[in-house]
Amino acid sequence: xxxxxxxxxxxxxxxxxxxxxxxxxxxxxxxxxxxxxxxxxxxxxxxxxxxxxxxxxxxxxxxxxxxxxxxxxxxxxxxxxxxxxxxxxxxxxxxxxxxxxxxxxxxxxxxxxxxxxxxxxxxxxxxxxxxxxxxxxxxxxxxxxxxxxxxxxxxxxxxxxxxxx
DNA sequence: GCCAACGTTGGC
DNA sequence: GCCAACGTTGGC
Numbered sequence: 001x002x003x004x005x006x007x008x009x010x011x012x013x014x015x016x017x018x019x020x021x022x023x024x025x026x027x028x029x030x031x032x033x034x035x036x037x038x039x040x041x042x043x044x045x046x047x048x049x050x051x052x053x054x055x056x057x058x059x060x061x062x063x064x065x066x067x068x069x070x071x072x073x074x075x076x077x078x079x080x081x082x083x084x085x086x087x088x089x090x091x092x093x094x095x096x097x098x099x100x101x102x103x104x105x106x107x108x109x110x111x112x113x114x115x116x117x118x119x120x121x122x123x124x125x126x127x128x129x130x131x132x133x134x135x136x137x138x139x140x141x142x143x144x145x146x147x148x149x150x151x152x153x154x155x156x157x158x159x160x161x162x163x164x165x
Numbered sequence: 166g167c168c169a170a171c172g173t174t175g176g177c
Numbered sequence: 178g179c180c181a182a183c184g185t186t187g188g189c
Contacts, residue, residue, distance in 0.1 A: 127181080
C-alpha cells in the first residue's frame with residue numbers, strides 16, 4: 001500500500017492511536033476492489049512511500065479490519081466527499097491498517113528495479129501507479145530479505161500484533 | 166459507445 | 178518543476 005509521507009507517513013501510522021488508521025480516500029476502483037474483495041484481517045501489508053526523496057518500502061503493517069464503507073465519501077467538508085455515492089450503496093470501501101514493524105533498511109524502488117527476482121512485481125511495470133497492489137509470497141519474502149529481516153523475526157512480531165486486533 | 170479534454174500520479 | 182502514463186468526465 002502506497003502513501004505519500006508528506007500527507008501520511010509510516011511514522012504517522014506508528015504514532016496513531018492503537019497504531020491503527022483507516023485507509024480512507026482511495027478513489028480508484030481497482031485499488032478499492034483489492035480492499036473490498038481481496039483483503040482479510042491479518043493480511044500482511046508492505047508499506048510504501050511514494051512521491052518522496054527515496055521512494056520505496058519502509059516497513060510492514062497488517063490489515064486490521066474487514067472492509068467497510070469509507071466514511072469520508074459522505075463527509076461534505078472532506079476533500080474525498082463523493083456527492084454521487086449513495087448511503088444505501090456506498091461506492092468506496094476501506095480497511096483499517098495497523099503498524100507492524102520498521103524495515104532496518106529501506107527497500108528503495110531503484111533496488112527493487114535492479115533485482116531480477118522482482119522483475120514480475122506490478123510496481124516495476126511501466127506506468128504502474130496503482131496505490132494498492134497485490135504482492136505474491138516470493139516477492140514478499142525477497143523484499144523482507146532486502147530489508148534486512150528474516151521471516152522468523154517477522155512472524156514472531158506478526159503473531160503478537162495479530163492477537164491485539 | 167467513442168474519444169477529446171482534463172485531472173492525477175509519481176518518478177526523475 | 179517536468180512530463181509520461183494513466184484514469185475519469187462528459188458531450189455527442
